Amino acid sequence: MIRIAVCDDERPVRESIVKALGKYKTETGTDIEVLEFSDAETLLTSYPSGLDLVLLDIYMPGMDGMEAAKAIREFDTEVCIIFITTMYQRAIEGYKVRAFGFIRKPVSYEEFSHELGDAIKNIERSREKDHYLNIRSSGKSFRIPVSRISYCEVRGHYVSLCVDGEVREYRCPIRELEEQLSGYGFFRCHASYLVAAEAIQEIRQSEILLKDGNIVPISQRRRKAFMSALSSYYGDTF
Numbered sequence: 549m550i551r552i553a554v555c556d557d558e559r560p561v562r563e564s565i566v567k568a569l570g571k572y573k574t575e576t577g578t579d580i581e582v583l584e585f586s587d588a589e590t591l592l593t594s595y596p597s598g599l600d601l602v603l604l605d606i607y608m609p610g611m612d613g614m615e616a617a618k619a620i621r622e623f624d625t626e627v628c629i630i631f632i633t634t635m636y637q638r639a640i641e642g643y644k645v646r647a648f649g650f651i652r653k654p655v656s657y658e659e660f661s662h663e664l665g666d667a668i669k670n671i672e673r674s675r676e677k678d679h680y681l682n683i684r685s686s687g688k689s690f691r692i693p694v695s696r697i698s699y700c701e702v703r704g705h706y707v708s709l710c711v712d713g714e715v716r717e718y719r720c721p722i723r724e725l726e727e728q729l730s731g732y733g734f735f736r737c738h739a740s741y742l743v744a745a746e747a748i749q750e751i752r753q754s755e756i757l758l759k760d761g762n763i764v765p766i767s768q769r770r771r772k773a774f775m776s777a778l779s780s781y782y783g784d785t786f
Contacts, residue, residue, distance in 0.1 A: 605632050632653060
């Protein structure tokens, strides 16, 4: 399934894009889900979870597409963004938000299907390399590559994730995270912590040193089960 958001304030343009997506789906057999938005503000406030691609108009009243793309990149660094626009002079700005490409208005199906096909291939290659953690927190959706998380910590109703050495806080049940992370090498070393096996540098008596320099506690009550889980994961290396 490829989840695609179409954001354009002009209804005829949105309809033509949705029609083109339907034609591409029929021709290629690609499983596509399409979500429509008439303005950038609504896209951001009700940002869908597990979104793969955003087809985004640059010139819109209120917040324009480029501003929206910058806002999206603050919480979703992985979603593919393609601008649909007549404003090619702003193309260079797209590099700042890591846009995948641009499609000209009026939309030509030939150009559209070529760009879409390349984007979907890129998305599928990324999926092969990584698994994503999808979190809904404070009305927003976040998608985080699992390989970049070293540990999770519970703090009351909040969960802190260490991503690329940086701690980020979300309001999300840890049980939900455990379900999503199951099978990806995350183990509970403490009542409040899940740690990624691949992130471990050294296991000490009461703490674990991670490769990113962080230290997390390991409780005596959970130590035996934790070490057993690691041994199974690594094949008795520990």
